[in-house]
Each structure stands twice: as C-alpha cells, then as structure tokens.
Amino acid sequence: MMDFLMLDNGAACAVNAIPCVEMAEFRAALIDGVTKQNCRVSAFCALDINSEKRLLAVLLDSALKKLKLLSSKVGTAYPALTCDAPAFHWFEREIWEEHKILPEGHRWLKPIRFSAPDAEIGVTDYFTLQGEAAHEVAVGPVHAGVIEPGHFRFQCMGEDVHFLEIELGYQCRGVEKLLSGGPDVKTLHLIETAAGDSSIAAALNYCAIAETMNHVEVPPRAVALRTLALELERIANHIGDLGALAGDVAFLPTSSFCGRIRGDFLNMTAKLCGNRFGRNFVIPGGVRFDLDDAGIAELQKKVLQGEKELFHALGLMFDAPSVLDRLENTGVVTAETAREIGMVGVAARASGVALDVRRDLNCDDFIPETVRGGDVLSRALVRKKELVHSLDVVKRLLAELPSGEVQTPCPATLTASTLGIHLVEAWRGELCHLVLTDENGKIRYVKIVDPSFHNWFGLAMALRGQQISDFPICNKSFNLSYCGHDL
Amino acid sequence: MKLLIWSTGIVAALAGAPLLPGIVNRVKAFFAGRKGPSVFQLYFDLAKLSRKAPVYSTTTSWVFRIAPVVNCAAVIGALLLLPIAGKASLFGFAGDVVLMLYVCGLGRLFTVLGALDTGSSFEGMGSSRECQFAILSEGAILAVFGALILLTHRVSLSGILAQMSLHLWSVDGTALILVGIGFFIVILAECCRVPVDDPDTHLELTMIHEAMILDNSGADLALIHYAAALKMWVLLLIEILLICPKFGGGAWGQLAGEILCVMLGAAVIGAVESVMARYRFRKVPQLLSSAIGMGLLAVVLLILFQA
Numbered sequence: 001m002m003d004f005l006m007l008d009n010g011a012a013c014a015v016n017a018i019p020c021v022e023m024a025e026f027r028a029a030l031i032d033g034v035t036k037q038n039c040r041v042s043a044f045c046a047l048d049i050n051s052e053k054r055l056l057a058v059l060l061d062s063a064l065k066k067l068k069l070l071s072s073k074v075g076t077a078y079p080a081l082t083c084d085a086p087a088f089h090w091f092e093r094e095i096w097e098e099h100k101i102l103p104e105g106h107r108w109l110k111p112i113r114f115s116a117p118d119a120e121i122g123v124t125d126y127f128t129l130q131g132e133a134a135h136e137v138a139v140g141p142v143h144a145g146v147i148e149p150g151h152f153r154f155q156c157m158g159e160d161v162h163f164l165e166i167e168l169g170y171q172c173r174g175v176e177k178l179l180s181g182g183p184d185v186k187t188l189h190l191i192e193t194a195a196g197d198s199s200i201a202a203a204l205n206y207c208a209i210a211e212t213m214n215h216v217e218v219p220p221r222a223v224a225l226r227t228l229a230l231e232l233e234r235i236a237n238h239i240g241d242l243g244a245l246a247g248d249v250a251f252l253p254t255s256s257f258c259g260r261i262r263g264d265f266l267n268m269t270a271k272l273c274g275n276r277f278g279r280n281f282v283i284p285g286g287v288r289f290d291l292d293d294a295g296i297a298e299l300q301k302k303v304l305q306g307e308k309e310l311f312h313a314l315g316l317m318f319d320a321p322s323v324l325d326r327l328e329n330t331g332v333v334t335a336e337t338a339r340e341i342g343m344v345g346v347a348a349r350a351s352g353v354a355l356d357v358r359r360d361l362n363c364d365d366f367i368p369e370t371v372r373g374g375d376v377l378s379r380a381l382v383r384k385k386e387l388v389h390s391l392d393v394v395k396r397l398l399a400e401l402p403s404g405e406v407q408t409p410c411p412a413t414l415t416a417s418t419l420g421i422h423l424v425e426a427w428r429g430e431l432c433h434l435v436l437t438d439e440n441g442k443i444r445y446v447k448i449v450d451p452s453f454h455n456w457f458g459l460a461m462a463l464r465g466q467q468i469s470d471f472p473i474c475n476k477s478f479n480l481s482y483c484g485h486d487l
Numbered sequence: 488m489k490l491l492i493w494s495t496g497i498v499a500a501l502a503g504a505p506l507l508p509g510i511v512n513r514v515k516a517f518f519a520g521r522k523g524p525s526v527f528q529l530y531f532d533l534a535k536l537s538r539k540a541p542v543y544s545t546t547t548s549w550v551f552r553i554a555p556v557v558n559c560a561a562v563i564g565a566l567l568l569l570p571i572a573g574k575a576s577l578f579g580f581a582g583d584v585v586l587m588l589y590v591c592g593l594g595r596l597f598t599v600l601g602a603l604d605t606g607s608s609f610e611g612m613g614s615s616r617e618c619q620f621a622i623l624s625e626g627a628i629l630a631v632f633g634a635l636i637l638l639t640h641r642v643s644l645s646g647i648l649a650q651m652s653l654h655l656w657s658v659d660g661t662a663l664i665l666v667g668i669g670f671f672i673v674i675l676a677e678c679c680r681v682p683v684d685d686p687d688t689h690l691e692l693t694m695i696h697e698a699m700i701l702d703n704s705g706a707d708l709a710l711i712h713y714a715a716a717l718k719m720w721v722l723l724l725i726e727i728l729l730i731c732p733k734f735g736g737g738a739w740g741q742l743a744g745e746i747l748c749v750m751l752g753a754a755v756i757g758a759v760e761s762v763m764a765r766y767r768f769r770k771v772p773q774l775l776s777s778a779i780g781m782g783l784l785a786v787v788l789l790i791l792f793q794a
Binding site (some may be wrong): 137252 | 681
C-alpha cells in the first residue's frame with residue numbers, strides 16, 4: 001500500500017521515481033487496490049524502463065483523488081491478475097499480444113486486435129455452443145449501416161442470445177508506435193484522430209502532459225474555452241446517440257430532429273475553431289483561436305435555440321410509452337458486473353456505479369449523474385441528464401468567460417526521462433494518456449486507454465440472455481469506439 | 488357495365504399500388520419534419536430494378552428463382568377475389584374467403600422457402616419470425632371473417648362485403664368496431680409495418696420480412712416490392728369496405744371513393760408509424776393475439792345478441 005507513487009491528474013514524474021517492487025508484492029498491492037480499496041485500473045501496460053521490461057499499473061483512487069503508480073520487473077511470464085481481479089483481463093490480453101509476456105492462468109487468452117503481422121483478423125477459436133437448438137449468427141465486419149468494422153458472433157438458442165463474442169482489430173493503425181520519436185508536427189494530429197469523435201478530450205490530455213513537462217501555466221480564458229469545447233463535444237455526441245437510439249426503435253420524430261440538432265452543435269464547435277470536431281483547437285499552452293464578443297453572443301443565441309429544440313425532441317421520445325417499453329429492461333448490466341469487469345463512463349454510471357474523472361480527480365463539487373437500472377433506458381437517461389448539466393456549463397462559461405490571453409508560449413519539446421499522465425472524462429468515459437520520454441526528451445512510448453477499451457466486454461455481458469433482435473439498441477446505447485479500441 | 492367497372496378497379500389497384508408506400512413515407516417524413524421522397528419513388532425504384540439483371544448465389548436452386556413470381560401471382564390472385572365498387576368479383580364463389588387466405592399463404596410459403604434456400608443465417612431467422620407471426624395473423628383473419636359471416640350470413644367475399652352498410656353499424660356497431668380494429672392490426676403485421684416490423688431498418692438482426700429478401704436483386708426484388716405494395720392495397724380495400732362501405736355518386740363515384748379511401752388508409756398507417764416505436768419481438772404475439780381476441784369477441788357478441 002505504501003509502495004504506490006501518488007500523482008495528481010496531469011502530474012509528471014521522473015522515470016526513476018516510479019517504484020519497482022517484486023512481482024508477488026506487485027500483484028498483492030494491485031489486487032488489494034482493485035478489490036478492496038475501491039480503486040479502478042486506468043492503465044496497465046508493459047514498457048521498457050532503464051532497459052528492463054516492466055509492468056506498469058496506474059490505479060485511480062477516487063477517495064484520495066490521486067493516481068497510484070506501481071511497477072514490477074517481468075520476464076516472459078507472470079501469474080495472471082485476471083483470476084483475482086477480472087478488471088485486468090483485457091489489459092493482460094493486450095500485453096500478451098504485444099509483448100509476448102504470458103499471464104499464467106488467464107482463462108481466455110487470445111489477441112484483442114490481431115496486430116501481429118502474420119495474424120488474420122477474426123480468425124481464431126471461438127466459444128461455440130453445441131446442441132440441437134443451438135445456432136450461430138455471425139455479423140460483420142462489414143455492416144449494413146455506416147459504422148466501423150467489428151465482428152460479432154452470437155451463440156443463440158432460438159431468438160435468445162446465450163453468448164456473444166466480439167472480435168475487433170480491423171481499425172488497428174499502430175497509433176501508439178507512430179507517436180514514438182515525437183513530438184513533431186504529426187503528434188497532435190495523431191492524438192486527435194486516434195478516435196476522432198473524442199478529438200478535444202484526447203488533445204486536452206496530451207496538451208496537459210506537455211504543459212506539465214514544460215512548466216507552462218495555461219491562461220484562464222484558454223482553460224474556459226477548452227472546457228467549452230469539451231462540453232460541446234459531449235453534447236453533440238450524446239444528442240447523436242439518443243437520436244440513433246430512437247432511430248433503432250423506429251421512432252422517427254426524435255431520430256430526425258436529433259440528427260439535425262447534433263449538426264447544429266457541431267457547427268458551434270466549428271464556430272470556435274473552424275472544424276466541426278474541434279481539430280487543432282487545443283494546442284500545448286492554450287487554444288489556437290480566441291472567441292470575440294460577437295462570437296460569444298452568436299453562440300449564446302444558438303445554444304438557447306438548440307437547447308429548446310433538443311428538449312422538445314427528447315420529450316417526444318421519453319414520453320412515448322412504446323419507446324420506454326422497448327428500452328426498459330433491455331441489455332441489463334448489473335452494478336456488480338460493471339464494477340467487476342471495470343466498466344467506466346456513461347455505461348458504468350447507468351448501472352449505478354458513480355465513476356467520473358470530473359469528480360474522482362478534478363473537482364470536489366461535481367456530482368456524477370447516475371441511474372440504477374443498468375438497461376438501455378438507463379444509458380439513455382444518463383445521457384439526457386448529462387446534456388442538462390453540460391448545457392448549463394456551456395451557458396455559464398459563455399456568460400462569464402475570463403478575459404486575457406488564450407495562449408502561453410509552450411516549447412515543442414518534452415522533459416527527458418519523464419512519465420506524464422493525464423485523464424479526462426470524455427463523453428464516453430475516462431480517457432487516459434500516458435507519455436514516457438527518453439533521455440533526449442523524445443517520446444519513447446505513449447499509452448492511450450480509450451473508454452471503449454474498458455467497456456467492450458460490458459456490451460458482451462449486456463447481451464447474455466437477451467433477444468438477438470435487441471443487439472442493435474444495446475450496441476447503440478453503449479456506442480463504443482472501434483478505432484479508439486484498435487488504435 | 489359491371490365488368491367494366493370491376494376491371495377498372497382491378498387495373499387501378501395494379502397501377503396505383505406503388506403509390507401507397509410513397510404516401511406512407513411522405514406522411515412519416517411530415518411527422519419527422521423532413522420533406523421526404525416523392526410519392527412516386529417506388530415507381531422509379533421499380534423501373535430501375537427491373538432493368539437490372541438479378542444476381543443468383545450458387546447455393547440457391549429454382550425455388551429461390553420462382554419464389555418472387557409465385558408471391559406476386561398469389562397477391563394478384565387475392566385481388567381478383569375482391570368485389571369492387573359494389574360489383575361482385577368475377578371469380579368469387581361461396582367460401583372464397585378461405586381461398587384468399589391460403590392464396591396469400593402460398594405466397595408466403597414460397598417467400599420463406601426461397602429465403603431458406605439461400606442458407607443464410609439472417610434469412611433463416613427472418614423466415615422463422617415470419618412464420619411465427621403469420622400463424623397468429625392468419626388466425627386473426629379467420630376470426631374476423633368468422634364474425635363477418637355470422638353478421639351477414641354470406642360466405643363469399645363479394646357477398647359479405649356487399650352486405651356491409653351503414654344500417655349494420657346501427658345494429659351491430661360494437662362487433663364491427665372490434666372487427667375493424669382487429670383487421671387493422673392484421674394489416675400492420677401483414678404489410679410489415681411498425682410496430683410489428685420496421686421496413687426502413689438496415690439492421691439485419693431486427694428484420695423480419697426484409698431479412699428474407701436480403702439476397703434478392705434486380706427484377707426479382709422489384710416483383711417483391713411490387714407485391715408488398717399490392718398486398719397493402721388489397722388489405723386496405725377490405726378494411727375500407729368493412730368500415731365505410733357506401734359512397735354516393737353511383738358506381739363510378741363509389742369506385743373513386745374506394746380508391747381515395749385506400750390512399751387515406753395508407754396515410755393512417757404512416758401516422759401510426761410516426762407516433763410509435765416498434766414493439767420488441769416478445770410483444771408482437773400479444774398484439775396479434777389481441778386481434779384474434781377481438782375477432783372472437785365479435786363472434787361471441789353476435790351469437791349472444793343476434794336473434
């Protein structure tokens with residue numbers, strides 16, 4: 001317990017300051033932290049420190065509002081943590097796939113993104129169901145709608161899904177490897193486009209790390225504009241999700257209204273920086289563009305208009321008994337399951353697990369919006385509640401935007417042999433970036449943990465015992481990122 | 488003269504059926520605040536599709552090829568049994584109600600066989616769902632017509648529908664309301680509309696009818712779409728004759744009134760689709776059972792209260 005290195009969100013530490021303990025102690029501390037101390041796994045990865053292979057764990061302790069770091073030397077194998085703390089299972093599969101470090105005793109060891117050059121994506125042994133009435137349905141990787149590629153394999157008894165296995169990796173671009181050797185002109189672009197719908201959140205993370213390493217203070221006006229952009233991103237995505245959910249249950253009015261209103265909010269982000277997804281807005285040291293008084297007035301008008309239309313459209317949906325009936329008790333994930341497998345973000349909060357970086361690391365008075373049902377309706381309701389909150393934040397920021405500069409000059413370099421880490425509550429859930437620099441101040445290693453990485457298995461759990469025809473709305477209610485997972 | 492009016496009605500149905508999905512879509516677009524496609528969109532689609540050569544999977548056999556033709560022929564067969572503008576069908580006979588039901592059943596049988604012929608898991612799922620719901624909707628049609636036979640003491644479609652009048656509403660209004668609602672539910676199910684099916688979805692896992700025709704293309708697909716539109720016309724026409732049987736203006740006025748009301752019926756379907764979500768699968772049998780229940784209740788009422 002005492003061995004952990006405690007860091008604030010966005011802090012950096014010298015590589016040599018990361019505590020390194022024996023494997024037995026490492027395992028005991030992590031299992032104790034996750035199962036007893038109410039910590040969650042924010043990152044777990046293998047990296048080279050002082051030319052030796054180490055496992056590095058980053059736990060988030062919401063009681064202390066700290067990140068806890070611990071590492072251990074590792075050879076080619078170690079006893080798996082998954083058996084005692086299932087939240088590690090996806091991380092251990094990733095480490096095994098990328099570094100050939102065997103987690104001994106892991107019950108379900110197979111690649112998560114088939115990144116090896118000779119691996120064929122989706123070609124692997126699947127869990128199968130035998131018997132007269134059992135049948136298998138394979139969906140994807142090419143889907144009928146305009147969505148990302150992923151392969152879903154259902155083991156069904158009639159219309160009931162017994163088991164769902166999700167194979168990803170079709171979007172694997174090797175973003176983390178491309179980032180090493182930076183920072184350079186590509187760095188911020190790569191960070192932003194790892195999962196394009198969370199561009200602002202990702203840029204915030206990287207810039208916070210770069211600013212800490214360079215001891216740069218961001219001006220208050222820039223901080224406010226960043227928050228404004230982040231909330232606009234959250235609003236646009238939540239509106240899109242609720243509209244898509246209405247579309248999937250064939251409830252037309254909300255579906256078409258939300259499609260347009262989402263566009264209106266994306267255009268507000270474009271008003272800030274010229275790009276609807278906020279690309280290139282957040283830069284180390286501040287933001288690239290200021291907002292003049294005319295722009296503020298215009299945004300205020302548009303936000304009020306958008307808010308009015310939005311709650312009218314959502315009212316139609318949440319007041320329609322046929323919609324509520326369809327969403328309620330569909331795709332239930334219990335709080336125990338959510339906690340055990342380490343779900344985060346909207347999906348966790350819909351199961352009554354109050355995890356939110358905004359409270360857990362950043363500010364004291366923030367209360368996460370939770371709903372207890374764990375079903376599709378709860379995930380929709382969490383989004384609706386967060387929309388109310390985010391719109392309030394946007395209106396407040398526009399009304400009281402601090403004056404002053406929007407940029408502090410920030411060198412394009414990083415401190416040598418340092419580890420920086422920052423988390424932000426993106427619209428899907430917590431997004432974690434970890435940057436390790438070499439002795440020349442170049443990026444040696446970047447670890448991106450997208451909220452989708454934590455939550456894909458939650459979707460598989462939500463489908464157990466459900467009707468196969470309910471898969472699309474379950475999937476939409478999670479709306480996870482394929483490219484954020486595949487990187 | 489009788490033959491001329493009846494044939495005009497049949498030709499109007501054959502030519503006008505593709506308008507109905509267009510009307511449904513326009514109404515849906517209106518409710519959604521959109522402009523929507525032209526009401527003639529299905530005509531354009533049919534013209535486009537019929538110029539394309541169908542693509543056949545190597546796993547399919549002749550069953551898959553004749554399925555769309557049999558299905559379309561079956562619906563046309565059902566249409567030919569209907570009385571139009573008060574003129575009895577040329578092909579009608581005592582008990583043709585049952586023939587109509589099973590002609591439609593034949594079309595469905597071939598659609599299902601054609602779907603199973605592809606060996607796709609989606610089409611298998613779609614077929615299983617279609618059959619599950621068809622059993623109930625056929626039961627509902629039988630119950631509804633059972634009540635109508637009791638009501639009118641006729642056993643042919645032309646005979647039954649010729650007897651419908653405003654006078655009947657004043658005598659057996661309750662039974663007629665039940666029959667009308669029950670049959671409307673059957674229309675929603677048979678025409679694959681919300682809340683039973685969602686004709687607009689791209690999600691294979693939730694499809695019923697659409698899942699069965701995923702492998703059809705070109706002229707075959709055109710035939711399937713055309714048959715679906717024509718089936719909507721047939722069922723709506725029966726519903727119209729049940730609840731609003733007489734228009735003024737002689738035989739031609741009656742014909743015009745019936746055609747207009749069929750279009751109006753399509754608009755009502757569009758409105759229903761616009762204001763409600765689709766039911767989850769487990770609830771659909773409940774909905775269809777309620778249609779059967781309404782038909783049976785009408786039968787009971789008629790037995791009890793008809794002297």
